[in-house]
Amino acid sequence: MGYKRILLGYDGSEPSRKALQKAIELTKEFEAQLCIVGVVRPFEFAAIDFIPPEEIEEYEKEELSKEEKYLKEAAEEAEKHGIxxxxxxxxxxxxxxxxxxxxxxxxxxxxxxxxxxxxxxxxLLGSTAGNLVKYANQSVLVVK
Ligand SMILES: Nc1ncnc2c1ncn2[C@@H]1O[C@H](COP(=O)(O)OP(=O)(O)O)[C@@H](O)[C@H]1O
Ligand SMILES: [Mg+2]
Structure with a gap:
């Protein structure tokens, strides 16, 4: 029983930090592997035609490096617990x-x-969390 490979969706938000703590606990408890993934949405805007491509590129680069920073922080937290x-x-x-x-x-x-x-x-429930509960092939733990 238990879980072997745990995926944490991490966006740097307060609720995702709480989920990180729970994921760390479960990873230790089950001697599992922990994967932490952050997803960056592509630039979405109705007036996308009016925005210079360099600005969109700049925006996406910033979002990527922000998410990388979040993941690094999450990894440091996990490493404190030997993961x-x-x-x-x-x-x-x-x-x-x-x-x-x-x-x-x-x-x-x-x-x-x-x-x-x-x-x-x-x-009440975020759209990412809700869609995962509805459509994922795996069990989903929504941490409160
Ligand atoms: N871009 C993302 N990358 C990784 N995980 C995410 C992302 N967005 C949300 N999550 C995960 O889903 C949880 C719920 O967020 P979400 O459903 O998007 O709520 P909201 O609608 O309030 O943004 C977050 O705490 C995080 O664990
Ligand atoms: Mg969201």
């Missing part, structure tokens, strides 16, 4: 990318926070 996680930044729609990662890397549990960075307040 060496694999890290990956992906680009696309967060739930979709996390599911692809989990399928391709044999993860058997996905851990996320119940809210993320910049969600709609009226949504």
């Amino acid at each position: 060496k996680p694999s890290l990956k930044v992906m680009e696309g729609e967060p739930a979709e990318e996390l599911m692809t990662y989990a399928d391709e890397n044999g993860c058997d549990l996905i851990v996320v926070g119940y809210r993320g960075a910049g969600g709609f307040k009226r949504m």
Whole structure:
């Protein structure tokens, strides 16, 4: 029983930091592997035609390096607990990318926070978390 390879979706938000703590606990408990993935959304804007490509590129570069920084911080936290996680930044729609990662890397549990960075307040459960619960092939732990 237990889980062998745990995937944490990490966006640097407070709820995802809480999910990190839980993922660390479970990784130790089950002597599992921990994978931490951050997904950067591509630039989306209706008036994309009016924005110079350099600015879009600049925006995406900034988002990527921000996510890399988050992952580094998460890894440092895990290392304090004797865990060496694999890290990956992906680009696309967060739930979709996390599911692809989990399928391709044999993860058997996905851990996320119940809210993320910049969600709609009226949504009780974040859209990434909700879509994972609905569509992932793996068990999903939504940490509260
Ligand atoms: N871009 C992302 N990359 C990795 N994990 C994410 C990302 N966005 C959200 N998550 C995970 O999903 C959890 C819930 O976030 P989300 O469903 O996006 O809520 P919200 O709608 O409030 O942003 C986060 O705490 C985090 O664990
Ligand atoms: Mg979100």
